[in-house]
Amino acid sequence: MGHLSMADATLSAQSKPEHATRPSFLRNLLLKNLSAKIAALPMIVTVLVVFVGCSAWSVYYSFTNSGQLPSGKFVGFAQYERLFHTARFIGAAKNLAMYGVMALVFTMVIGFLLAVLMDQKIRFENTFRTILLYPFALSFIVTGLVWQWIMNPNYGIEKVLHDWGFTNLHFDLLNNGNTVIYGLVIAGLWQGTGFVMVLMLAGLRGVDEEIWKAARVDGIPTWRTYLQIVLPMMRGVIVTTLVIVGSGIVRLYDLVVALTQGGPGFASDVPAKYVYDYMFGRANLGQGLAASTVMLVTVAIILIPWAYLEFGPKKNK
Amino acid sequence: MAVDTLEPRGMRPRPFFTPRKIIIYSLLFFVSVYYLFPMYVMIVTSLKDLDEVRGGNIFALPVRFTFDPWFKAWNSACTGLYCEGLKVGFFNSVKITVPSVIVSVLIASINGYALVNWRFKGSEVFFVILLFGSFIPYQVMLYPMVIILRELKMFSTLQGVILIHTIFGMPILTLLFRNYFASLPPELFKAARVDGAGFWRIFFQIMVPMSLPIFVVAMILQITGIWNDFLFGVIYAGNQNYPMTVQLNNIVNSTQGVKEYNVNMAATILTGLVPLAVYFISGKWFVRGIAAGAVKG
Amino acid sequence: MESSVSIKNLSLDFGSVKVLQSLDLEVARGEFIVLLGPSGCGKSTLLNCIAGLLDVTEGQIFIGGKNVTWAEPKDRGIGMVFQSYALYPQMTVERNLSFGLRVAGMPKAEIEQRVNRAAEILQIQPLLARKPANLSGGQRQRVAIGRALVRDVDVFLFDEPLSNLDAKLRSDLRVEIKRLHHRLKNTMIYVTHDQIEALTLADRIAIMKNGEIQQLADPHTIYNRPVNLYVAGFIGSPSMNFLEGTLNAANQTFVADDGTVVPIATYQFATPVSGSTKAVLGVRPEHIVIGEEAKSKPFNQEVEIEIVEPMGSDTLAWTKIAGKAVTFRCDSDVVITTGQKILVGFDPARGSLFNAETTNRI
Numbered sequence: 001m002g003h004l005s006m007a008d009a010t011l012s013a014q015s016k017p018e019h020a021t022r023p024s025f026l027r028n029l030l031l032k033n034l035s036a037k038i039a040a041l042p043m044i045v046t047v048l049v050v051f052v053g054c055s056a057w058s059v060y061y062s063f064t065n066s067g068q069l070p071s072g073k074f075v076g077f078a079q080y081e082r083l084f085h086t087a088r089f090i091g092a093a094k095n096l097a098m099y100g101v102m103a104l105v106f107t108m109v110i111g112f113l114l115a116v117l118m119d120q121k122i123r124f125e126n127t128f129r130t131i132l133l134y135p136f137a138l139s140f141i142v143t144g145l146v147w148q149w150i151m152n153p154n155y156g157i158e159k160v161l162h163d164w165g166f167t168n169l170h171f172d173l174l175n176n177g178n179t180v181i182y183g184l185v186i187a188g189l190w191q192g193t194g195f196v197m198v199l200m201l202a203g204l205r206g207v208d209e210e211i212w213k214a215a216r217v218d219g220i221p222t223w224r225t226y227l228q229i230v231l232p233m234m235r236g237v238i239v240t241t242l243v244i245v246g247s248g249i250v251r252l253y254d255l256v257v258a259l260t261q262g263g264p265g266f267a268s269d270v271p272a273k274y275v276y277d278y279m280f281g282r283a284n285l286g287q288g289l290a291a292s293t294v295m296l297v298t299v300a301i302i303l304i305p306w307a308y309l310e311f312g313p314k315k316n317k
Numbered sequence: 318m319a320v321d322t323l324e325p326r327g328m329r330p331r332p333f334f335t336p337r338k339i340i341i342y343s344l345l346f347f348v349s350v351y352y353l354f355p356m357y358v359m360i361v362t363s364l365k366d367l368d369e370v371r372g373g374n375i376f377a378l379p380v381r382f383t384f385d386p387w388f389k390a391w392n393s394a395c396t397g398l399y400c401e402g403l404k405v406g407f408f409n410s411v412k413i414t415v416p417s418v419i420v421s422v423l424i425a426s427i428n429g430y431a432l433v434n435w436r437f438k439g440s441e442v443f444f445v446i447l448l449f450g451s452f453i454p455y456q457v458m459l460y461p462m463v464i465i466l467r468e469l470k471m472f473s474t475l476q477g478v479i480l481i482h483t484i485f486g487m488p489i490l491t492l493l494f495r496n497y498f499a500s501l502p503p504e505l506f507k508a509a510r511v512d513g514a515g516f517w518r519i520f521f522q523i524m525v526p527m528s529l530p531i532f533v534v535a536m537i538l539q540i541t542g543i544w545n546d547f548l549f550g551v552i553y554a555g556n557q558n559y560p561m562t563v564q565l566n567n568i569v570n571s572t573q574g575v576k577e578y579n580v581n582m583a584a585t586i587l588t589g590l591v592p593l594a595v596y597f598i599s600g601k602w603f604v605r606g607i608a609a610g611a612v613k614g
Numbered sequence: 615m616e617s618s619v620s621i622k623n624l625s626l627d628f629g630s631v632k633v634l635q636s637l638d639l640e641v642a643r644g645e646f647i648v649l650l651g652p653s654g655c656g657k658s659t660l661l662n663c664i665a666g667l668l669d670v671t672e673g674q675i676f677i678g679g680k681n682v683t684w685a686e687p688k689d690r691g692i693g694m695v696f697q698s699y700a701l702y703p704q705m706t707v708e709r710n711l712s713f714g715l716r717v718a719g720m721p722k723a724e725i726e727q728r729v730n731r732a733a734e735i736l737q738i739q740p741l742l743a744r745k746p747a748n749l750s751g752g753q754r755q756r757v758a759i760g761r762a763l764v765r766d767v768d769v770f771l772f773d774e775p776l777s778n779l780d781a782k783l784r785s786d787l788r789v790e791i792k793r794l795h796h797r798l799k800n801t802m803i804y805v806t807h808d809q810i811e812a813l814t815l816a817d818r819i820a821i822m823k824n825g826e827i828q829q830l831a832d833p834h835t836i837y838n839r840p841v842n843l844y845v846a847g848f849i850g851s852p853s854m855n856f857l858e859g860t861l862n863a864a865n866q867t868f869v870a871d872d873g874t875v876v877p878i879a880t881y882q883f884a885t886p887v888s889g890s891t892k893a894v895l896g897v898r899p900e901h902i903v904i905g906e907e908a909k910s911k912p913f914n915q916e917v918e919i920e921i922v923e924p925m926g927s928d929t930l931a932w933t934k935i936a937g938k939a940v941t942f943r944c945d946s947d948v949v950i951t952t953g954q955k956i957l958v959g960f961d962p963a964r965g966s967l968f969n970a971e972t973t974n975r976i
């Protein structure tokens with residue numbers, strides 16, 4: 001886009017023939033493309049005040065003993081110490097890790113397999129895609145409530161199984177602290193795999209058709225072509241999908257609220273819910289802010305290696 | 318070189334049932350069943366009366382077919398204290414979604430346009446921070462935003478939640494518009510510029526008319542996204558403005574009273590109806606939208 | 615002459631679109647055939663049918679005497695080289711060459727031997743450990759050829775292998791492909807829309823249009839005795855000059871529409887003619903001569919030069935004969951200027967006559 005700014009430069013040079021002195025340089029910096037700057041003001045304010053300002057504020061106040069209001073005095077890492085000694089938070093983090101690993105692995109694998117399935121020159125591809133993707137249009141609240149009903153221990157699938165005589169089969173995942181996470185995963189997969197499938201399918205379709213022809217002439221079986229030739233070529237799509245799915249998992253909140261409200265006990269609690277409860281429910285701002293800062297750091301840990309790979313020192317593509 | 322008439326000739330014989338095809342279509346069938354059955358369960362449950370819901374199994378079709386749960390969900394279901402049904406939430410969601418979509422799309426499209434055609438010192442830096450901002454967990458910014466909105470006297474108001482949606486929708490939409498405008502031929506912009514057209518004139522008379530597809534994609538993304546929002550609604554909108562998702566959750570997960578599963582399911586479907594309608598009507602555009610929104614950079 | 619690839623009555627439809635129509639083609643063992651035609655005429659489609667990448671609608675394909683109409687590509691004894699190279703980007707050159715063989719379960723030693731031989735022939739030994747991304751376009755195409763080479767097959771198929779390369783590399787690699795053919799003596803079927811490639815490489819050229827082969831002949835015949843107006847106009851750059859008029863068999867003249875008379879006693883007719891017919895006379899720019907030389911030709915005329923285009927090695931000049939724009943080519947040493955009056959002439963023996971209605975050669 002270098003040529004565009006060049007054009008800008010020449011155009012504005014024409015309108016200001018006199019030699020640029022220092023004040024006029026300053027004026028230039030401020031007033032050049034004034035309407036563009038005014039138009040971009042919402043973005044600038046958002047970036048500075050919200051994304052930078054608010055994050056910095058939160059991080060700063062996580063080092064105070066703020067209670068109901070953000071006043072408090074500086075207490076160093078005390079909030080974090082308390083946080084990491086709070087069973088509820090440790091539990092929430094563990095739950096999220098469990099959920100995250102399972103959801104990530106399954107959405108990626110199933111999403112890829114579904115994309116491969118859809119790539120087999122099937123009839124009614126649009127219909128099948130519509131079916132696989134519609135849950136993604138629904139909110140997590142809707143998703144959570146449907147699955148809550150399906151997994152209802154008294155009237156849901158559990159009852160159907162028993163009515164059919166399978167009395168030793170169980171599908172009451174939500175009632176049991178050890179299995180509730182699987183319930184979350186099932187609902188999450190239902191909502192999100194279609195989306196991953198669509199992204200992966202776009203990636204598959206982006207592969208040069210001649211690659212497929214070459215592989216056929218070489219006599220490489222279809223499954224090996226997918227696995228050893230096409231999949232490595234989709235690195236970009238896969239990384240992007242991982243980042244999107246990953247940062248979605250860290251934020252996991254609505255689904256938990258709708259499906260389990262964090263229960264039974266705190267068995268399906270997640271950090272986002274911990275933050276919310278401490279900030280707005282228990283008036284313990286310091287704790288909430290410390291927990292949210294931990295979330296921020298987690299996302300950064302996911303993001304930084306990716307950003308480095310994508311935008312870092314360029315190696316040959 | 319004998320040319321035998323029985324030798325292979327013409328179309329390769331393709332039996333209608335090959336093992337491969339059978340496997341593919343049965344897989345597709347089972348997958349489709351998995352994806353469809355929650356919807357099916359929702360619908361049949363919402364059409365049964367409560368006795369039947371309790372007595373029968375969730376897969377069974379309704380015997381005593383009734384629309385009462387739907388009327389109840391819409392008109393008189395209880396959310397805690399009030400029993401005014403989901404319709405309040407529906408209209409709140411409309412009041413939140415319509416202005417939020419318009420404002421956020423407008424601002425993001427102007428951002429994208431400024432970023433591509435009117436670059437100024439630092440514009441790219443702001444954009445990169447904006448993009449990374451989209452990955453910051455909302456929880457980090459929730460409380461400071463409460464303070465800011467309070468200061469602006471917008472906390473617990475419609476304007477407040479609209480502002481929030483505009484802010485948090487900005488990264489992805491700006492990216493969408495920036496990439497689209499960058500793909501337009503730069504000569505168009507230069508020619509208009511040489512003709513003496515200014516910032517706004519070029520935007521409204523040249524860029525916008527050429528970019529209707531991307532506006533459609535952005536609208537789809539925002540309508541479904543904002544309608545489905547829960548977190549911002551519950552925090553910033555205030556009780557009287559709770560959107561449909563929040564009211565739905567309150568109806569279903571409220572602990573007092575008898576659980577009316579049929580009403581709950583009717584309410585759930587009602588809440589999903591708007592995004593589903595957008596999804597089914599927009600079809601390929603929706604797919605384009607999420608693919609475009611996802612493939613960054 | 616032993617037949618290597620033989621196509622009988624081949625048709626292919628995409629739904630209602632008929633891309634290839636009852637096409638026949640016999641390729642002898644060791645022959646270099648070029649399929650030449652404009653974009654969309656079905657060259658790639660034909661090649662893909664031979665390779666087995668597309669299922670034919672009608673007809674049969676034989677390779678090495680075996681009916682392969684229903685065979686999988688890998689079982690047809692073909693290797694194929696693509697326009698986009700289609701190398702496997704995540705594998706080294708060595709893996710690219712050997713992957714197919716490994717999958718087929720060939721012993722390690724033989725794989726190594728074949729890869730080394732291909733690398734030696736194509737002079738890509740130093741590149742074996744690299745990934746395709748780190749190769750130049752010409753090197754990539756060599757690797758792509760190598761991948762066909764290791765398959766040790768009788769028939770090579772090329773689909774516009776050079777069109778992604780710049781002009782210089784293209785002519786280098788063209789020579790190399792020719793050298794490769796001399797060395798291996800394989801059958802090669804080569805698709806291009808570049809007529810220089812076709813003329814320089816081919817033993818025989820098949821000119822295609824709308825899914826049909828218009829003419830199949832050696833380059834010399836194609837160039838000098840095109841079977842119809844289409845082939846005549848397609849081959850040659852700048853293209854052949856055409857004059858419309860009437861052919862008089864009785865007094866052996868061609869009378870152009872404006873009355874200009876061209877004696878055609880020297881012309882060798884492809885078919886016996888009698889009476890008078892509407893016809894088109896075609897003359898290539900390089901067959902028109904000027905000055906003293908023109909005087910000895912059966913037809914000559916003084917004309918005015920309209921435009922001069924120096925091309926370096928020679929000069930193109932534009933003028934009018936019989937009211938039609940005509941180009942001719944002359945040595946770059948000859949000085950001609952716009953507006954100059956000059957004597958031009960040609961021998962109809964080197965020209966072509968076509969029936970104006972059927973467009974076929976007379």
Ligand SMILES: Nc1ncnc2c1ncn2[C@@H]1O[C@H](COP(=O)(O)OP(=O)(O)OP(=O)(O)O)[C@@H](O)[C@H]1O
Pocket residue numbers: 628631633651652653654655656657658659660807
């Ligand atoms: N999958 C397809 N479905 C329908 N029509 C097709 C398909 N593939 C090719 N065609 C049509 O068949 C015709 C021949 O295509 P083909 O690729 O063989 O042309 P080509 O001679 O190789 O042209 P080019 O020089 O551009 O490569 C074209 O008109 C094309 O539009």
Ligand SMILES: [Mg+2]
Pocket residue numbers: 657658659
């Ligand atoms: Mg082609």
